[in-house]
Amino acid sequence: MAEACGVRRMKLGSQGLEVSAQGLGCMGLSAFYGAPTPETNAVALLRHAIKAGVTFLDTSDIYGPETNELLLGKALKDGLREKVELATKFGIIASEDGKFGFRADPEYVRSACEASLRRLGVTSIDLYYQHRIDTTVPIEVTMGELKKLVEEGKIKYIGLSEASASTIRRAHAVHPITAVQIEWSLWSRDVEEDIIPTCRELGIGIVAYSPLGRGFLAAGPKLAENLEDDDYRKGLPRFQEENLNHNKILYEKVQAMATKKGCTPAQLALAWVHHQGDDVCPIPGTSKIENLNQNIGALSVKLTPEEMAELEAIARPDFVKGERYDSNMATYKDSETPLLSSWKAA
Template sequence: MKYRTLGSNLTVSALGVGCMPMAGIGKGMYGVADETESIATIHRAIELGATFFDTAEVYGPHVDEDLLGRAIAGKRERLVIATKFGFRIGDQGPVGVDSSPANVRAACEGSLKRLGIETIDLFYQHRVDPNVPIEDTVGAMAALVKEGKARHLGLSEAGADTIRRAHAVHPIAALQSEYSLWERTVEDEILPLCRELGIGFVPYSPLGRGFLTGQIKRRDDLPEGDYRRNDPRYAEENFALNLKMVGVVEEIAEAHHVSAAQIALAWLLAQGDDIVPIPGTKRRKTMEDSMAAVDVVLTDDDLAELDEAAPRGETAGPRYGERMMAMVRL
């Protein structure tokens, strides 16, 4: 395993483990997870040198943090545990965003308990709450750092102005946002700003919700009820257009004798040492394949070919539906 630094001094494995699929939310979210296999996947990732594990209170909700907490019991040393708050969670699940100072504290206390740890290594605001000034939210998060309940602070899917204002209150170690060969809009403004401020970048969905693995050749390959059937980029009018970039990824993968997923991840890793992707996984086989991407070295020709196949802003279709798009870049 190789290691990178987020912010000024948060050292993590160059690839993290996105634990969301382990929550077993249901077949609509990448299929039902097997708890035993999920825990075995976490243990195997630790054996391979992975130190960075990402979860959130809303995954389940709460189920994912609980599972990760049980998996890391007795294995906490050197691990960097990241979790996220920012939703108001009712009896039936999330019912809106809530980044009020009171909820910041309540969410932290709940996450600490479920994870079975004394300190959250990286505490993210999951989505910006337009009803609460970011200064108030980050101020409450900073108080948790002073109390030793969090070590570093992060934001997720925040806009440029919000990032600047947050960083002025307390150093932000990492921004988590979608970034991959098929979602490159962060390169326009967000990624340059993070580099200006010394903020690390953590791409989620680095494999395009599975699209860039090359394992989904038709929409019918998605099981009934899978939420990706409603993903604009998986829609019939966009699917074939987006599949063209996957063909190039597969050609390069064949030349390197690796998987398409490893090429997609290696491309992200090649975008800068401040980038730490967190591919989601729930099985040892897929996790091991992803982790091997740290050893894939792409040539200049490879990178140029991938850039040409997946130019910035030209993926067919928006990355989310209207409701979800309204919650990003605030």
């Protein structure tokens, strides 16, 4: 296993934001992946991450909902706020029937931001993402309100998550987008066709969420066998038996290569993301300090061009079976918004 080394810093996007080259996805501490981590343990993990140099912390108002932001607020007391780059999100609304809705009208954007500020106990959010695109509101209208929040100092930088290339372009024309958050890993490579080139053309940073394939690239098929009943992953297409039996081939090949390389499968998968470029920051999540340290160790795993090619041959974009999400969650593929001209006319 590769040892943890210092976490380097990187510029995310071209607007001036600097973050740790590996972040921490905080969602699983509070939501979607089974029972929440006990608060004492979660705070200890967050503070350990910061001390170790993982200072780019990623949350959202839908995680819990709301409890994840409250957790980060507690962890960042005692002067730690100034040591981190804090990212949160708005735009997903959970209803009582378990369905998700999406909202990004100006009134909601402002109220969501102010509520996040209160829960986090901060005066400004470093990076504020639109978590999912509201396809009833032109992106220009949403961006107009986000721009006002930047001017008021409530947020420093604007991000988008799961937005199409055309939505990214339209948003960027209103106010510079600092980062686009997208699922990118050895088992989710569809973004390489359109989203990644668009971000690079516009000087937008890329934040890779689920870089370990929601844990699959760390633990393999046994992960699916041990999921709690209320774990969101249980219902995802890629974790269904008919797809899992095929997808485990990918894990087995990554595992064999990692053994040869002297690192863990998780470290190899993370190193692949790190090697995509200096504009990419993966944000693996974990609830265990041991796993966090292991993830930091991925920064010291060096891959040759030949090893990168071998990994990419193993993990062809069309190899994995099953969609990333079920039909209840929107992705960049269905994120187009009305044109501003037609919306005004309506």
